[in-house]
Amino acid sequence: MALIKAALLGFGTVGQGVYEALKTHREQLKAVLGEEVVIEGILVKDGSKQRDVDEHVLVTTDFEEILQIEGLQIVFEAIVGEEPGFTYLSKALEKGCHVITANKVMFARHGRTLLDKAEKLERFVGFEATTAGGTPIIRSIAQLLQVNEIHSVEAILNGTSNYILTNMREKGLPFQDVLKRAQELGYAEADPASDIEGHDAFFKLMILSELSFGETPEWKDVERKGITDVTSEQIAVFKDWGFKVKHLARIRRDRDQFISSVKPVLVDAAHPLYGVEDVQNAIMVETSLAGKVTVQGAGAGKLPTASAMVEDLTYVLQSNSTFARKKKIAPFAAGSLAEEADRTLVGEYAVIGSSVGFHGTDGVDILKQEVKDDLVYLLIKCQASTAELLEENPDLVVYEVAGKVKEAWVQSEKKDLLLQKVINL
Ligand SMILES: NC(=O)C1=CN([C@@H]2O[C@H](COP(=O)(O)OP(=O)(O)OC[C@H]3O[C@@H](n4cnc5c(N)ncnc54)[C@H](OP(=O)(O)O)[C@@H]3O)[C@@H](O)[C@H]2O)C=CC1
Numbered sequence: 001m002a003l004i005k006a007a008l009l010g011f012g013t014v015g016q017g018v019y020e021a022l023k024t025h026r027e028q029l030k031a032v033l034g035e036e037v038v039i040e041g042i043l044v045k046d047g048s049k050q051r052d053v054d055e056h057v058l059v060t061t062d063f064e065e066i067l068q069i070e071g072l073q074i075v076f077e078a079i080v081g082e083e084p085g086f087t088y089l090s091k092a093l094e095k096g097c098h099v100i101t102a103n104k105v106m107f108a109r110h111g112r113t114l115l116d117k118a119e120k121l122e123r124f125v126g127f128e129a130t131t132a133g134g135t136p137i138i139r140s141i142a143q144l145l146q147v148n149e150i151h152s153v154e155a156i157l158n159g160t161s162n163y164i165l166t167n168m169r170e171k172g173l174p175f176q177d178v179l180k181r182a183q184e185l186g187y188a189e190a191d192p193a194s195d196i197e198g199h200d201a202f203f204k205l206m207i208l209s210e211l212s213f214g215e216t217p218e219w220k221d222v223e224r225k226g227i228t229d230v231t232s233e234q235i236a237v238f239k240d241w242g243f244k245v246k247h248l249a250r251i252r253r254d255r256d257q258f259i260s261s262v263k264p265v266l267v268d269a270a271h272p273l274y275g276v277e278d279v280q281n282a283i284m285v286e287t288s289l290a291g292k293v294t295v296q297g298a299g300a301g302k303l304p305t306a307s308a309m310v311e312d313l314t315y316v317l318q319s320n321s322t323f324a325r326k327k328k329i330a331p332f333a334a335g336s337l338a339e340e341a342d343r344t345l346v347g348e349y350a351v352i353g354s355s356v357g358f359h360g361t362d363g364v365d366i367l368k369q370e371v372k373d374d375l376v377y378l379l380i381k382c383q384a385s386t387a388e389l390l391e392e393n394p395d396l397v398v399y400e401v402a403g404k405v406k407e408a409w410v411q412s413e414k415k416d417l418l419l420q421k422v423i424n425l
């Protein structure tokens, strides 16, 4: 039987997962492809580590040796950072290989260049594993929603953050302990700051934006916040109020502008992502014809991520084509928002401030309140004047209630003095 020769760049959590999946699912792959897939070479950084691989496999720290493998058809990439991943995959395409990557940092920055190169060379770039681990969102958008216009994407995109928030809430575990567990389970990035500070979810959102809209917002314009400031006390108060803290990545195109953010928000039981727990990710896509489509699955980990890469492999070898991509197209509703700079968001927010000098709640639309450890927790319905006040006080802890906030014109120049008094600004 003919062999399909492949190489692996990286042999950490994901690389080992791919190696294992190709072995445990050898028969299934043979049945689908009619040929056996064999890893011939593995690129690593540290050549001195022992690797548990078959004797015939070349393990090297020199990428040129990988490229010289005779008859190499597929390169799986699961290393870390923009470089050298981008250079390696560019060279692999030029050499005539199809490439399949899990590296979202690299792909968010260079995906378009790689896809263009692949198209010219009639090769394939698989990137299902870059976004939401084993959850099949990339091909759902690229292949199953080609005609639909996508209006918005709302998602939980970082498995580590969702795992931490779930375990803090449900088991009362401290942040650092759960993070350590997420690292042991292979969910976290090599530098977990990328997970807990929201960078990882940001990169994934940019990949989804490029795929859904054919473009991304200016990266600097996307509000990005991680979960490092979310405390056990906040989680407990919000739980009593019926909310969960979820780290949501959201993007919506409104005429010629994007509105996007990656940050912790409050969700109530009516929200579609309320039940997405632990390492699970979910992506809700709002479309012009199909309505709301939600895909959920394991967002991180060895085998779910390997699953995405191996499924990419079967796709390329069966169809021998690249993913369909949305071209940058004019959105349905014409008009510019440039002149609408005076808009703000109004609706429900949880606000936390010092309770010292707490004066009561007269005249402010306060839905819930609680004083705990010298802090006052307020659930407020925010008017335009209050929204301005919140925006101008970055030290104040503010959580948006997902689905309960909408845009409004800023008409009042006056600050809401009552709220100012209540939260002692
Ligand atoms: N973990 C997960 O659940 C998921 C991870 N990803 C992405 O997949 C990629 C790999 O993640 P993961 O397996 O968790 O990471 P690990 O840290 O577990 O493994 C990284 C691997 O890459 C190798 N490596 C790093 N830098 C280089 C380099 N410059 N040249 C050659 N090899 C290098 C390392 O070599 P050595 O062994 O010698 O140190 C190691 O084998 C990342 O881009 C990550 O963002 C995507 C989806 C899910």
Ligand SMILES: N[C@@H](CC=O)C(=O)O
Residues within 6 Å of the ligand: 130, 132, 133, 157, 158, 159, 160, 161, 187, 188, 189, 195, 200, 299, 300, 301
């Ligand atoms: N560190 C990432 C891994 C998958 O992309 C996460 O936790 O989601």
